[in-house]
Amino acid sequence: MADSSKSGAQLNDAIGLDVPLKKYSEFRRTVSVFFGRPLPVVGLVIITIFIIITIFGPWMAPYDPIIDMDVMNSLAHPSSEHLLGTDELGRDTLSRLIYGARTSLFIGIVVIGVSTAIGVFLGLVAANSTGALHHIIMRITDGLMAFPAIILALLIAGLLGGGLQNIIIALTVGMVAPVVRITCGMALSVKENEYVTAARAMGAGNLNIMLSEILPNCFAPILVMMTMGIGSTILAEAGLSFLGVGITPPTPVWGRMVNDGYKYLLTNPELSFAPGLAVMLVVFGFNMMGDGLRDALDPRLRGVV
Amino acid sequence: MEALLNVENLKTYFNTYHGQVKAVDGVSLYVNRKEIIGLVGESGCGKSVSMLSVMQLIPTPPGEIVDGKVIFDGNDLLKYEAKGDIMSSIRGGEIAMIFQEPMTSLNPVLTICRQITEMLEWHLGMDAQAARARAIELLKLVGIPEAENRIDAYPHQFSGGMRQRVMIAMAISCNPKILIADEPTTAVDVTTQAQILELMKEMLERFNTSLIIVTHNMGVVARYAERIYVMYAGRIVESGLADDIFDNPRHPYTIGLIDCVPQLGETRITRKLVPIPGLPPNLINMPPTCAFLPRCAYQTEKCRTGPWPPLRPVGDQHYISCYIDTREKK
Numbered sequence: 001m002a003d004s005s006k007s008g009a010q011l012n013d014a015i016g017l018d019v020p021l022k023k024y025s026e027f028r029r030t031v032s033v034f035f036g037r038p039l040p041v042v043g044l045v046i047i048t049i050f051i052i053i054t055i056f057g058p059w060m061a062p063y064d065p066i067i068d069m070d071v072m073n074s075l076a077h078p079s080s081e082h083l084l085g086t087d088e089l090g091r092d093t094l095s096r097l098i099y100g101a102r103t104s105l106f107i108g109i110v111v112i113g114v115s116t117a118i119g120v121f122l123g124l125v126a127a128n129s130t131g132a133l134h135h136i137i138m139r140i141t142d143g144l145m146a147f148p149a150i151i152l153a154l155l156i157a158g159l160l161g162g163g164l165q166n167i168i169i170a171l172t173v174g175m176v177a178p179v180v181r182i183t184c185g186m187a188l189s190v191k192e193n194e195y196v197t198a199a200r201a202m203g204a205g206n207l208n209i210m211l212s213e214i215l216p217n218c219f220a221p222i223l224v225m226m227t228m229g230i231g232s233t234i235l236a237e238a239g240l241s242f243l244g245v246g247i248t249p250p251t252p253v254w255g256r257m258v259n260d261g262y263k264y265l266l267t268n269p270e271l272s273f274a275p276g277l278a279v280m281l282v283v284f285g286f287n288m289m290g291d292g293l294r295d296a297l298d299p300r301l302r303g304v305v
Numbered sequence: 306m307e308a309l310l311n312v313e314n315l316k317t318y319f320n321t322y323h324g325q326v327k328a329v330d331g332v333s334l335y336v337n338r339k340e341i342i343g344l345v346g347e348s349g350c351g352k353s354v355s356m357l358s359v360m361q362l363i364p365t366p367p368g369e370i371v372d373g374k375v376i377f378d379g380n381d382l383l384k385y386e387a388k389g390d391i392m393s394s395i396r397g398g399e400i401a402m403i404f405q406e407p408m409t410s411l412n413p414v415l416t417i418c419r420q421i422t423e424m425l426e427w428h429l430g431m432d433a434q435a436a437r438a439r440a441i442e443l444l445k446l447v448g449i450p451e452a453e454n455r456i457d458a459y460p461h462q463f464s465g466g467m468r469q470r471v472m473i474a475m476a477i478s479c480n481p482k483i484l485i486a487d488e489p490t491t492a493v494d495v496t497t498q499a500q501i502l503e504l505m506k507e508m509l510e511r512f513n514t515s516l517i518i519v520t521h522n523m524g525v526v527a528r529y530a531e532r533i534y535v536m537y538a539g540r541i542v543e544s545g546l547a548d549d550i551f552d553n554p555r556h557p558y559t560i561g562l563i564d565c566v567p568q569l570g571e572t573r574i575t576r577k578l579v580p581i582p583g584l585p586p587n588l589i590n591m592p593p594t595c596a597f598l599p600r601c602a603y604q605t606e607k608c609r610t611g612p613w614p615p616l617r618p619v620g621d622q623h624y625i626s627c628y629i630d631t632r633e634k635k
Contacts, residue, residue: 198410203397216414299459
């Protein structure tokens with residue numbers, strides 16, 4: 001054979017590689033690409049800061065968010081005493097913001113995690129089954145998508161009542177349908193690729209095909225949906241709270257804080273802007289991190305490492 | 306000696322909106338141990354579909370294997386469920402298949418290592434470390450330099466020829482008894498083509514594997530195949546030993562195929578290349594007569610009225626599906 005006489009370096013040129021490939025573990029490749037770009041790192045830093053705030057909130061917050069009501073000092077503007085001012089009941093906005101991070105981030109992450117897991121599973125099952133099962137899953141999904149997510153969540157929250165757990169259930173149901181739809185669509189198109197047939201010809205079973213051929217190739221849009229979803233979940237929770245079925249009032253939540261503050265938008269804009277900015281930062285952080293992760297996890301996008 | 310693979314009267318139809326497409330309509334062929342056979346025909350004549358049917362990889366619906374037997378090692382494969390465990394262990398383990406497009410036959414998001422070791426784990430139950438060592442060995446065997454480093458690369462970091470080598474490494478990894486190569490060299494350039502074919506031949510000898518080359522390239526089969534099946538419109542129209550078919554083609558279609566292959570040393574003056582006139586027939590609503598009839602230069606009254614002629618022997622292991630004795634006519 002002609003090739004075996006050639007040296008490795010020549011062949012490197014022949015196949016278009018100018019750097020000799022070193023053995024890298026999958027993890028190190030992903031990490032090095034992820035940290036090689038500025039925006040994902042910014043995203044990661046933002047998320048990390050918020051997570052630290054979530055964990056160490058009680059020690060960081062200057063006041064208690066619920067019982068420390070400085071009524072004499074209500075609707076105060078930012079000062080050295082209250083860095084972000086106080087709300088109508090004289091509660092410290094910064095403290096409420098810090099405690100609010102716990103509930104809001106928790107809701108966002110849990111809802112997205114659960115709905116993605118369920119949605120991806122159902123989507124893959126639907127894509128890999130023909131006939132009745134496929135139609136049952138997809139028609140129910142279509143049915144769910146016919147309702148605006150907020151109406152659906154409102155309905156479920158109304159039926160189950162308020163409270164953290166029920167809000168999470170209500171929002172999850174609303175988020176599942178689009179994930180099923182996207183996963184199923186992607187899986188159906190990935191399934192037509194020759195490498196899936198090739199894998200079958202090599203003896204891959206159904207489960208192998210689903211998990212190692214189809215799922216990894218559907219990953220990019222799912223990851224993007226997840227990162228976008230966290231922001232919209234936090235906002236949807238705000239909507240539910242505004243309509244009176246969300247987290248019960250004294251508990252600080254960002255969404256509710258935005259809503260409560262809007263009455264004083266002209267006199268005390270920081271009441272709405274501070275939690276709004278927090279939501280924006282979290283969403284931005286997750287989006288950047290998501291994009292970075294997508295690029296770092298997809299071998300075609302990260303180039304030769 | 307009993308044949309290793311015996312395909313009998315295989316029929317695979319596709320149901321489309323325009324009607325039933327009889328992509329494979331009664332194909333019978335056999336493969337002996339350590340034999341290389343060629344399955345030749347134009348695009349769309351049912352070569353690939355018949356091989357996919359053997360592997361039960363026909364997408365159903367719209368496709369359906371309506372009739373026939375695929376006897377492999379004494380068992381009829383068509384009795385097993387297409388997506389069942391038995392078929393999965395036969396595919397890749399006993400009968401492996403290489404596809405036409407090396408650029409798209411590998412999963413883009415898994416490393417080469419993972420794709421080879423996966424197979425070894427499924428079929429041979431190897432643990433990860435042993436599988437990795439074996440994978441490196443296989444890559445060396447198919448002539449990939451620096452296999453130790455290259456194994457963790459992704460398919461897009463390989464060229465077409467290299468990927469086809471990886472496919473071959475995967476196909477032989479579990480020591481299958483039969484390798485089906487579906488146009489293995491169509492997508493690579495001529496130099497690589499020769500290398501790939503030589504490599505496949507070398508691997509077959511090493512692992513005692515039989516090979517079915519599916520191709521439209523007469524040159525490839527002439528060089529490698531021991532026996533040839535010529536397919537036209539879903540049926541075998543001529544079969545026989547390779548030398549026989551090339552020296553003494555008997556079916557008008559085979560004669561046409563060989564006439565349109567340029568030969569070394571020929572000039573335009575000594576012989577013109579003769580194309581086969583017309584196009585292959587639409588496989589929907591085929592006429593009952595011979596499908597090659599409209600393009601045939603030898604046709605007689607019997608051809609126009611009779612049904613598709615059955616295969617008849619015209620020599621040692623040589624069969625044609627034609628009423629006419631083309632030797633007399635010419």
